[in-house]
Amino acid sequence: xxxxxxxxxxxxxxxxxxxxxxxxxxxxxxxxxxxxxxxxxxxxxxxxxxxxxxxxxxxxxxxxxxxxxxxxxxxxxxxxxxxxxxxxxxxxxxxxxxxxxxxxxxxxxxxxxxxxxxxxxxxxxxxxxxxxxxxxxxxxxxxxxxxxxxxxxxxxxxxxxxxxxxxxxxxxxxxxxxxxxxxxxxxxxxxxxxxxxxxxx
Numbered sequence: 001x002x003x004x005x006x007x008x009x010x011x012x013x014x015x016x017x018x019x020x021x022x023x024x025x026x027x028x029x030x031x032x033x034x035x036x037x038x039x040x041x042x043x044x045x046x047x048x049x050x051x052x053x054x055x056x057x058x059x060x061x062x063x064x065x066x067x068x069x070x071x072x073x074x075x076x077x078x079x080x081x082x083x084x085x086x087x088x089x090x091x092x093x094x095x096x097x098x099x100x101x102x103x104x105x106x107x108x109x110x111x112x113x114x115x116x117x118x119x120x121x122x123x124x125x126x127x128x129x130x131x132x133x134x135x136x137x138x139x140x141x142x143x144x145x146x147x148x149x150x151x152x153x154x155x156x157x158x159x160x161x162x163x164x165x166x167x168x169x170x171x172x173x174x175x176x177x178x179x180x181x182x183x184x185x186x187x188x189x190x191x192x193x194x195x196x197x198x199x200x201x
Contacts, residue, residue: 045129047119049146082170087162088155095152096181102169104145108135111161118150
């Protein structure tokens with residue numbers, strides 16, 4: 001029987017320290033990586049200018065309430081000038097889209113979406129970075145997407161998701177500040193299928 005002379009991987013070294021014996025299924029396992037910090041924030045890169053916020057939902061026997069805008073300056077550093085509602089049907093993706101003159105300020109009303117962001121701004125400290133933000137009724141509900149950042153929204157709920165947007169400029173119907181790329185564009189280093197992982201085979 002041939003003896004493998006290669007040094008064991010760190011994972012296998014941990015197995016060797018264990019007092020238990022394992023079959024090959026454990027030796028072939030892929031160790032999970034860190035995705036969040038102790039305070040619940042994600043460890044992945046945060047694109048410069050992107051903000052996410054949780055809101056407090058007040059619940060009683062009559063129903064639920066949360067404040068979209070309460071006068072604070074974090075999400076709302078620029079005036080409220082325009083507002084609209086949009087939805088994304090289940091298993092549907094919208095994007096890629098980008099604005100050069102305005103920021104988007106999303107508030108999730110119901111459902112669950114993943115917004116994928118890509119920073120193409122050469123002078124930005126996070127140029128070339130990808131960030132994924134999950135908006136849900138249980139977690140972050142608000143998201144600020146600065147001008148010049150590509151974004152794509154994927155509904156990962158089993159129902160239609162509803163959001164409202166307070167962009168920092170009024171929509172120009174004659175000349176929309178909206179630029180588009182296809183989902184599978186080679187210009188953006190992101191695989192959309194990675195949002196829907198399958199078991200390793």
